[in-house]
Amino acid sequence: MTFSTSSASPSVQDGLAVIVVAAGSGTRLGYGMPKALVPVAGRPILDIALESVADALPTARIIVTVPAGDTELSAVAAAHGARAVTGGATRAQSVACGLAALDSSARFVLVHDAARLLVPGRVTASVAAALESGERAVIPVLPVNDTVRGVDAQGHSTGTVDRSGLRAVQTPQGFEARLLVDVNLRAGLLERDQHGALAALDRAEDPEGITDDASLIERFAPEVPVTFVAGDEESFKVTRPFDLITARAVLEQRAR
Template sequence: MSTVSVAVVIVAAGLGTRLGHPVPKAFVEVGGRSLLAHAVDRVVQVPGVDQVVVVVPDAFVEDTWALLDTPLLTVVSGGADRTASVAAGLSVLVEHVDVVLVHDAARCFTPPDVFEAVVAAVRSGDVAVVPGLPVIDTVKEVDADGLVRRTPARASLRAVQTPQGFDRVTLDRAHASGTSATDDAALIEALGLPVRVVPGSDLAFKVTTPDDLDRAHAVLTTSTTTTSTTTTSTTSRSAR
């Protein structure tokens, strides 16, 4: 079996105005490090990743090269919207990449095993794969006047996350179509191709509002405390 090469395009070009910070969202810090740096930390733990492309606002390209320390890194300027930013990332992929993951820097605590599950599904033959969680709220579809049109069956709904994984040829084809969408899976859907959903993670939440940023601080604090406790316990047992 031939080796499959994986690249991850991290979209970090949004301004994140709802977060209320003077710097773009991906550069807001949690625990002394940017959301983008936390995201890259997890990406480089994923086996088989050969290239990490970070798409940032033009004014932050040089800062990003200095901020991130990995030999896998490529940094490019973003476009006018998310689709254009992803296209900018795709344009600098190395030739041998077969599988492309598109990830939001704002989902900075997504565990490496979610990435691995997405990659495994693409390697198994799915052209597009997204992680998702069951929707726990009842969702209503409403019209322009605010009137309910229908209530979708909750069991069939998923809250979709990133990374979203794709066969490279299929994703290139989707972007060549000229369609714009809020996520890349929608571009694949527009081609009439199937999109597989695999289990996501509660840790893959998206930092969008100040409340989300508070949650990110809490997650990092909990993670740090757990790691410290485990290390102390291991050291104590070793000293006996």
């Protein structure tokens, strides 16, 4: 894998789409509502996430995947000029639903988790710029600072893992649109009908070992290098109640 330090380029936005995944249930947050509706400093997570994307890429077309039967998240999406589409049972299936909604003019697509609501604009712009410079798959990453240990089947330590060769992966992840569609087709997450139109497929489970979009590239198009750009500590994912406290603190600091 290579590491890119490209800066933003406005021309990439002419053919850029962003899929924002917001169909998660948010069970671990304990609010009894979809995660992307949970308020942070009085605003839904999705509202803050879409504002961040739009500020970084103001002319990009944005698709938001939402739970079946949703109206509230769809309204948030519409307020930002984004198109809401029903997502799937898993994150990968929701991304496939977003890809099926792309129009043919999309050259590049960024896939972003709404739960990473505080991604700095420079991170999003650097992913887009790396695509414009010719990279086909780009992900933001951070070094792993904690000590990491391996574990055996009995739950015992197998020793310290060398963290110099590890990176923590964030979003948005960026791809050449045709490449991402192709690996989703190979993975059985998408299909084409007799007219060539894309449709997402329901699956009992995702392909084994697929944890993000870059892992689809590595599994189904291993000849394509996945490029790194610098991520940011503020790009953390809201998963548990403590993350909401941190997110509020970041927003308060930014407002000063």
